[in-house]
Amino acid sequence: MSKETLEFQAETRQLLHLMVHSIYSNKDIFLRELISNASDALDKMRLESLTNKEIQVDTSDLHIEVEADKDKRTLTIRDNGIGMTHDEVVSLIGTIAKSGTAEVLRKLREASDAGASAELIGQFGVGFYSTFMVADKVTLVTRKAGESAGTSWESTGEGTYEIEALDEAPQGTSVTLHLKPEDREDQLFDYTAEWKIREIVKRYSDFIAWPIRMAGEDQPLNSMKALWARPRGEVTPEEYHEFYKHLSHDWTDPLETIHMKGEGTFEYEALLFVPSHAPFDMFTRDGKRGVQLYVKRVFIMDDCEALVPQYLRFVKGVVDAHDLSLNISREILQQDRQIQVVRRRLAKKVLSTLKDLKAADAEKYGTFWSEFGRAVKEGLIEDPDNREQLLDLTLLTSTAAESTSLREYVERMKDGQKDIYYMTGESRAMVEHSPHLEAFLAKGYEVLILTDPIDEVWVEQVAEYDGKTLQSAAKGKVDLGESEPPPSRRQTSRSCCRGSARSWRRTSRRSASRPG
Numbered sequence: 228m229s230k231e232t233l234e235f236q237a238e239t240r241q242l243l244h245l246m247v248h249s250i251y252s253n254k255d256i257f258l259r260e261l262i263s264n265a266s267d268a269l270d271k272m273r274l275e276s277l278t279n280k281e282i283q284v285d286t287s288d289l290h291i292e293v294e295a296d297k298d299k300r301t302l303t304i305r306d307n308g309i310g311m312t313h314d315e316v317v318s319l320i321g322t323i324a325k326s327g328t329a330e331v332l333r334k335l336r337e338a339s340d341a342g343a344s345a346e347l348i349g350q351f352g353v354g355f356y357s358t359f360m361v362a363d364k365v366t367l368v369t370r371k372a373g374e375s376a377g378t379s380w381e382s383t384g385e386g387t388y389e390i391e392a393l394d395e396a397p398q399g400t401s402v403t404l405h406l407k408p409e410d411r412e413d414q415l416f417d418y419t420a421e422w423k424i425r426e427i428v429k430r431y432s433d434f435i436a437w438p439i440r441m442a443g444e445d446q447p448l449n450s451m452k453a454l455w456a457r458p459r460g461e462v463t464p465e466e467y468h469e470f471y472k473h474l475s476h477d478w479t480d481p482l483e484t485i486h487m488k489g490e491g492t493f494e495y496e497a498l499l500f501v502p503s504h505a506p507f508d509m510f511t512r513d514g515k516r517g518v519q520l521y522v523k524r525v526f527i528m529d530d531c532e533a534l535v536p537q538y539l540r541f542v543k544g545v546v547d548a549h550d551l552s553l554n555i556s557r558e559i560l561q562q563d564r565q566i567q568v569v570r571r572r573l574a575k576k577v578l579s580t581l582k583d584l585k586a587a588d589a590e591k592y593g594t595f596w597s598e599f600g601r602a603v604k605e606g607l608i609e610d611p612d613n614r615e616q617l618l619d620l621t622l623l624t625s626t627a628a629e630s631t632s633l634r635e636y637v638e639r640m641k642d643g644q645k646d647i648y649y650m651t652g653e654s655r656a657m658v659e660h661s662p663h664l665e666a667f668l669a670k671g672y673e674v675l676i677l678t679d680p681i682d683e684v685w686v687e688q689v690a691e692y693d694g695k696t697l698q699s700a701a702k703g704k705v706d707l708g709e710s711e712p713p714p715s716r717r718q719t720s721r722s723c724c725r726g727s728a729r730s731w732r733r734t735s736r737r738s739a740s741r742p743g
């Protein structure tokens with residue numbers, strides 16, 4: 228096959244433009260992204276060699292190599308991992324498969340200053356493309372394990388890339404950055420300096436499980452210690468944060484870190500993170516869910532759904548289970564009783580951590596709730612075992628408070644008030660204009676205002692809190708010591724609620740039916 232020039236997908240082009248014109252001040256992170264990709268490729272290589280007896284690959288020295296050429300001003304990151312086929316290079320490197328890309332781009336266009344755009348791009352995480360912050364040309368050469376031909380890919384990040392089949396190439400992937408000339412004089416951006424490379428690797432990639440070496444040197448730059456296997460007291464917050472970023476491709480620190488160990492018949496270590504913002508695809512069908520599964524330090528799979536309930540899909544992390552087969556399939560994991568026990572324990576631990584956060588730092592908890600509250604409400608429906616805990620985590624608005632917990636509502640209840648009153652609707656304004664509300668306000672009762680489509684569904688299932696019935700202010704017989712509002716008005720308010728419940732059910736059905 229001869230050399231072909233292909234165009235980047237439109238969305239990729241726009242993101243690349245942002246990278247080339249570097250809006251992100253911390254350029255060093257490009258190296259973290261490349262090392263992260265190389266490390267994933269080595270994980271996949273090891274798993275393949277352990278589970279596929281056909282494959283003939285020397286895996287005795289899986290590693291990452293960094294080579295700097297001061298004169299040519301290039302930096303190369305090499306791995307002997309799984310590599311990519313020609314088609315994989317086109318689909319993985321030429322396109323951004325992330326759902327929510329269009330949304331990020333729209334927000335980026337609206338963002339008024341560079342700081343806001345940098346923040347957004349950091350949340351989105353652009354992996355490989357971050358190389359264009361420091362390079363004006365990037366060359367990638369790769370050969371997939373088990374294949375004889377290789378592929379080279381080259382681009383200046385300006386709209387097109389060249390791709391070419393190679394008769395020969397070393398197995399694995401190398402990425403060469405042709406560093407921007409304008410950074411030549413700036414020591415801060417001298418990515419050909421060994422001290423600089425050492426510093427970045429130490430800071431961002433120390434825990435990578437594979438040796439990262441400077442070309443021609445034997446001694447790895449990183450300590451290679453799996454973070455989750457180290458005693459909690461020995462790991463610094465910075466180390467946890469860098470590990471989270473490696474894992475999630477998020478550029479911002481996590482909100483909470485949970486490091487735990489399960490002992491007894493089924494041993495495991497878990498290192499989980501609650502991110503500080505919701506992923507863009509949290510409510511879409513192809514949104515990812517689950518944590519990484521390792522078996523005694525060997526990476527087995529990404530997005531292991533069996534380990535976290537659907538409503539906690541925003542939790543990121545690693546679970547290293549000691550007694551599982553390396554060949555374990557997703558289907559078997561779903562049914563495994565031990566895994567179900569681990570999943571329950573992890574869910575409980577996440578919920579108790581959130582409870583502690585709520586008690587300790589209302590502001591931080593408020594951030595959590597505004598990002599993930601909608602997902603947590605799904606738990607009220609999905610996870611009856613933890614319902615009490617989940618109800619205590621729930622924040623709602625009411626006629627008396629912008630944000631209130633059910634506990635606080637109960638504490639404010641008037642003498643003689645037996646039930647918790649709520650009203651659902653499409654918006655606060657709609658609920659406030661409801662004639663039903665007037666009677667409650669006139670009596671001095673506080674009414675919860677529920678405007679999330681999902682609220683319609685959970686209030687019906689939950690039925691009570693702290694022994695008090697959740698009672699709709701618009702439905703049924705509420706004894707306020709006077710006659711009920713006329714039926715025609717009641718009708719109006721009900722129909723406004725039904726639409727929203729239907730729309731939530733539609734979305735949730737869609738996400739539940741996502742393939743494999």
Ligand SMILES: Nc1ncnc2c1ncn2[C@@H]1O[C@H](COP(=O)(O)OP(=O)(O)OP(=O)(O)O)[C@@H](O)[C@H]1O
Pocket residue numbers: 260264265268306308309310311319320325351352353354355356399400475476
């Ligand atoms: N060194 C490598 N070896 C093998 N495959 C690679 C390598 N680098 C990248 N890839 C493939 O290209 C894909 C895209 O990489 P990129 O860094 O853009 O995104 P990502 O690693 O999936 O991160 P994100 O979650 O931010 O999208 C990777 O998921 C991987 O499949």
